[in-house]
Amino acid sequence: MTSAAPARRRRSRGVLEWPLVGALLRWRHSRLLLQVPLFLVALVLVLHGLFGPRLAPMNLATVMVWVHYRGALVLVLLVAGNLFCMGCPMLALRDLARRFVHPRFDWPQALRNKWLSIGMLVGVLFGYELFDWWGDPRATAWLIVAYFGAILAVDLVFKHASFCKFVCPIGQFNFAASTISPLEIRAADARVCETCTTKDCIKGSELSRGCELALFVPEKRGNMDCTFCLDCVHACPHENVALARHEPADDLGLDPHRSGLGRFSKRPDLAALVTVFCFGALLNAFGMVSPVYAVQRWMAGVMHVESEWPVLTALFGVALVVEPLVLLGLACWATRAATGSHESLLTLGVRHAYCLAPLGFGIWIAHYSFHFLTGLLTFVPVLQKALCDLGAPILGQPIWRLGGLPKSAALPIELGLLSLGVIASCVVAWRIAERSASRRTLAAFLPWAALVLLLAGAAVWLFEQPMEMRGTFLQ
Ligand code: SF4
Numbered sequence: 082m083t084s085a086a087p088a089r090r091r092r093s094r095g096v097l098e099w100p101l102v103g104a105l106l107r108w109r110h111s112r113l114l115l116q117v118p119l120f121l122v123a124l125v126l127v128l129h130g131l132f133g134p135r136l137a138p139m140n141l142a143t144v145m146v147w148v149h150y151r152g153a154l155v156l157v158l159l160v161a162g163n164l165f166c167m168g169c170p171m172l173a174l175r176d177l178a179r180r181f182v183h184p185r186f187d188w189p190q191a192l193r194n195k196w197l198s199i200g201m202l203v204g205v206l207f208g209y210e211l212f213d214w215w216g217d218p219r220a221t222a223w224l225i226v227a228y229f230g231a232i233l234a235v236d237l238v239f240k241h242a243s244f245c246k247f248v249c250p251i252g253q254f255n256f257a258a259s260t261i262s263p264l265e266i267r268a269a270d271a272r273v274c275e276t277c278t279t280k281d282c283i284k285g286s287e288l289s290r291g292c293e294l295a296l297f298v299p300e301k302r303g304n305m306d307c308t309f310c311l312d313c314v315h316a317c318p319h320e321n322v323a324l325a326r327h328e329p330a331d332d333l334g335l336d337p338h339r340s341g342l343g344r345f346s347k348r349p350d351l352a353a354l355v356t357v358f359c360f361g362a363l364l365n366a367f368g369m370v371s372p373v374y375a376v377q378r379w380m381a382g383v384m385h386v387e388s389e390w391p392v393l394t395a396l397f398g399v400a401l402v403v404e405p406l407v408l409l410g411l412a413c414w415a416t417r418a419a420t421g422s423h424e425s426l427l428t429l430g431v432r433h434a435y436c437l438a439p440l441g442f443g444i445w446i447a448h449y450s451f452h453f454l455t456g457l458l459t460f461v462p463v464l465q466k467a468l469c470d471l472g473a474p475i476l477g478q479p480i481w482r483l484g485g486l487p488k489s490a491a492l493p494i495e496l497g498l499l500s501l502g503v504i505a506s507c508v509v510a511w512r513i514a515e516r517s518a519s520r521r522t523l524a525a526f527l528p529w530a531a532l533v534l535l536l537a538g539a540a541v542w543l544f545e546q547p548m549e550m551r552g553t554f555l556q
Pocket residue numbers: 268273274275277278279280281282283298299316317318319320321322
């Protein structure tokens with residue numbers, strides 16, 4: 082047999098073999114093609130946020146960050162994958178800084194989990210509500226600056242991608258959301274990896290560093306923790322890494338050992354991340370509908386406080402701690418009663434919680450796409466005004482009437498996206514139930530299907546409420 086024969090049998094490298102796009106992605110510095118433009122955009126947003134108009138709908142920082150960035154983020158995650166981590170401009174600055182400052186320390190063992198980053202994610206959601214960042218261009222600009230500062234502070238002290246894997250709240254959001262993305266990084270041909278002696282995809286080579294997120298390609302499953310940085314693609318001397326089709330949500334129902342993660346069923350922190358991802362989606366939407374004000378007034382009266390932070394703290398505690406504990410606890414208890422299982426509630430909860438990821442994504446994308454679609458063109462007059470203020474009216478005078486889809490057209494899209502999340506969550510719940518030791522699949526499935534439908538019903542109710550048009554002039 083000639084040496085060409087195995088190569089002919091090799092599986093496709095997916096997108097990496099596409100004309101033009103594949104060649105660009107295989108180029109060693111391909112990431113910069115996204116990072117440099119996004120760095121320039123971030124710079125413009127900071128400058129306009131600090132020195133531009135103070136009215137949020139007239140400032141690029143608030144309009145682009147809170148209307149367009151978030152909407153584009155979830156839509157790209159749905160149709161492609163974690164391209165926003167791939168193009169993260171903060172990583173470009175970090176890599177530049179690491180040419181001069183070499184990190185010396187490994188990330189502490191006690192923090193090698195998702196608990197800190199879950200706290201950061203909750204902190205961002207909390208700060209967004211408490212400080213009304215969506216309505217404050219100065220605060221939004223400083224938030225961007227702080228984010229750049231944070232990644233430098235962490236990654237110039239600690240080696241590898243410590244910030245991405247263990248700290249970054251946006252990263253954790255993207256990791257949880259990308260479980261439903263249609264693309265993943267994986268080995269093109271497992272047999273090639275079996276005979277590979279160098280393992281450059283994880284160890285690194287002269288061509289490129291290895292995976293900074295500790296994901297060994299042949300043992301990697303799904304998208305969790307993958308930033309799509311493509312370092313493994315460039316490091317592998319056998320051109321055996323593919324950017325290929327991923328069945329959305331498919332691996333959430335399975336429990337193999339995953340490189341860099343272990344087994345999902347042994348990771349309470351990952352289960353908690355997915356749970357916060359789902360309940361946080363509901364809470365974030367709840368923060369924008371009119372009933373929240375009545376609830377906050379009532380809570381302030383009960384608590385005898387006037388300032389907002391104690392009320393918000395209590396609201397977050399109920400929504401992200403008490404409510405998940407009660408609802409998931411009930412689902413675990415019902416599963417145990419129905420299947421006759423002797424497993425602990427914690428074991429059951431950690432195994433089943435992953436079914437909430439698609440639903441959570443459905444709620445996030447329904448909510449963010451509403452703002453994105455109804456405010457799609459709102460950045461145009463803001464950009465026109467900024468250019469006019471700079472004395473370069475090359476786009477003409479601001480056309481403030483530009484908006485986007487009417488709200489009535491956005492609601493069916495929201496409900497359609499939410500429905501996809503519900504269906505995917507039920508499929509994942511079924512597949513997890515199939516792993517039940519008792520083999521009573523239906524009995525193990527029903528409590529979690531009921532939980533998914535209950536949360537989806539809450540989301541539908543929220544979407545039917547009048548929603549604040551934060552960051553735009555639309556009413
Ligand atoms: S370097 Fe390439 S061939 Fe070797 S284990 Fe990694 S992906 Fe497989």
